Amino acid sequence: MNPEFKTIFYIIPLGICLILLLIFIASAFGYSRVGQSRPDPEKNSIYECGFDPFGKIRTPFAIKFALVGILFMIFDIEISLLIPWTIVFNQLDSFSTWIVYIFVLILTIGLAYEWLKGGLEWE
Structure with a gap:
């Protein structure tokens, strides 16, 4: 070629x-x-959850939001790691079992912290 x-x-x-x-x-x-298009002023207005925005952008927010985030992480990580652990529980040695117990203890401490700070009280 x-x-x-x-x-x-x-x-x-x-x-x-x-x-x-x-x-x-x-x-x-x-x-x-x-x-x-030619949008009207209503379309160009600032929208914040159905209400007119109030306050300044840089105002401090309540610690409640961080506590809800911690609570979500505690339960999310616990569920995503304990379900597979229960499936292979009979195949693990004692070291692996104690590691999971320590993990659950750390998550329990996080949950206790959340409870003491009032993160579980919904208003």
Whole structure:
């Protein structure tokens, strides 16, 4: 096979793909301009959970949000790691069992901290 033919054999499909890509990009830009709207002030207003925003952005937030995050992590990690552990419980040695007991103890300490800080009280 001729070396020039081989080069053309690779360049033509690449050029076709490049042309199609440029057509696609140009059409995407064109279509984005076609449907330009004129939004009313209600659409451009700031939206915060259905209420008008109040206060400044940099105001401190309650520690309750962090406590709920800790609570979620405690239960999420506990469930995601204890379910597989219960499946292979009979195959584990005593060292592995004690490691899981220590893990559950650490999670229990986290839950006690959450409870003492009032993270479990919903208002």
